[in-house]
Amino acid sequence: MQQLLFDSFETAFQKAKPLKGQLLKWIGNKQRFAQQIVSFFPERFGRYFEPFLGSGAVLATLAREESVGADTFPPLMEIWQTLIACPDGLKRWYSERWNRLMRGDKKDVYEAIKASYNQTPNGADLLFLCRSCYGGVVRFRKADGYMSTPCGIHTPIPPESFGKRVDDWAARLKGTTFLLAHYEETMSRARKGDMVYCDPPYSDTQSILYGAQGFSLEHLLEVIADCKSRGVNVALSIDGFKRSGKKQCDLPLPKGLFATEVFLDCGRCMLKRFQMNGRSLADEVVHDRLLLTY
Numbered sequence: 001m002q003q004l005l006f007d008s009f010e011t012a013f014q015k016a017k018p019l020k021g022q023l024l025k026w027i028g029n030k031q032r033f034a035q036q037i038v039s040f041f042p043e044r045f046g047r048y049f050e051p052f053l054g055s056g057a058v059l060a061t062l063a064r065e066e067s068v069g070a071d072t073f074p075p076l077m078e079i080w081q082t083l084i085a086c087p088d089g090l091k092r093w094y095s096e097r098w099n100r101l102m103r104g105d106k107k108d109v110y111e112a113i114k115a116s117y118n119q120t121p122n123g124a125d126l127l128f129l130c131r132s133c134y135g136g137v138v139r140f141r142k143a144d145g146y147m148s149t150p151c152g153i154h155t156p157i158p159p160e161s162f163g164k165r166v167d168d169w170a171a172r173l174k175g176t177t178f179l180l181a182h183y184e185e186t187m188s189r190a191r192k193g194d195m196v197y198c199d200p201p202y203s204d205t206q207s208i209l210y211g212a213q214g215f216s217l218e219h220l221l222e223v224i225a226d227c228k229s230r231g232v233n234v235a236l237s238i239d240g241f242k243r244s245g246k247k248q249c250d251l252p253l254p255k256g257l258f259a260t261e262v263f264l265d266c267g268r269c270m271l272k273r274f275q276m277n278g279r280s281l282a283d284e285v286v287h288d289r290l291l292l293t294y
């Protein structure tokens with residue numbers, strides 16, 4: 001059985017369309033693992049749902065019509081909705097700010113865009129800030145959502161390169177519906193035979209990210225169980241997990257909810273069937289973990 005799963009992983013891995021470049025820089029993005037993650041989706045499924053969209057690395061790697069991408073962060077969803085409704089508008093948002101940055105004092109212009117965002121959070125400023133901020137790490141103050149990252153030391157990519165990414169991403173995501181929604185609402189739309197991929201604001205080593213204090217992994221697991229009972233396939237990413245025994249897995253996983261556990265690393269992965277007590281990577285640090293209900 002394990003060999004069979006690895007064989008289908010190899011084929012699916014080769015078929016997945018690797019991304020040439022990220023559209024957005026986003027903390028915790030799955031760009032490095034997207035191809036591997038997609039290769040573990042069932043060979044055939046109905047619609048695809050990604051309720052914790054962020055920068056959409058997995059959605060764009062899958063590049064499949066009849067998809068739904070959703071997140072609770074309004075300025076982020078404004079970017080995604082504009083990508084589909086008016087890709088040229090997205091290019092204009094970027095090039096107008098890039099030209100200002102090149103003509104003026106870089107830090108001053110960056111700070112002015114940041115101030116504009118913090119006064120009225122909006123997709124146009126966020127798009128440029130995520131590409132130009134320090135380390136590409138957009139940080140928000142927990143108390144009030146204030147974007148606090150300083151200006152990056154790099155030069156943001158020129159509008160021509162950004163424009164090519166917009167065209168590539170718009171083509172990949174042309175059949176996608178974007179929703180500003182809580183994961184529970186998005187996942188309630190999935191029906192028998194559909195596929196849901198969850199990448200919540202939670203990591204095993206860092207607990208809860210993005211100031212999403214209200215996030216409860218236990219509740220997400222209940223919603224996943226509900227999906228499974230309706231015949232929906234669900235994959236859940238939990239990152240920062242070490243198999244070395246230095247850190248124990250203490251996640252409250254309900255017995256029988258997940259059938260398969262995959263350890264992902266850059267370029268390789270190991271798979272364990274829960275019900276087979278399969279062996280997996282011993283004494284190694286693994287960067288990402290995928291739990292499958294199938």
Ligand SMILES: C[S@@+](CC[C@H](N)C(=O)[O-])C[C@H]1O[C@@H](n2cnc3c(N)ncnc32)[C@H](O)[C@@H]1O
Nearest residue numbers: 028029030052054055056057071072182183199
């Ligand atoms: C780990 S990130 C997803 C990263 C994504 N896989 C990528 O490649 O960029 C988690 C996302 O969940 C969103 N989020 C937080 N709480 C949420 C909720 N209750 N419902 C839906 N999305 C939520 C955050 O805004 C954030 O974009």
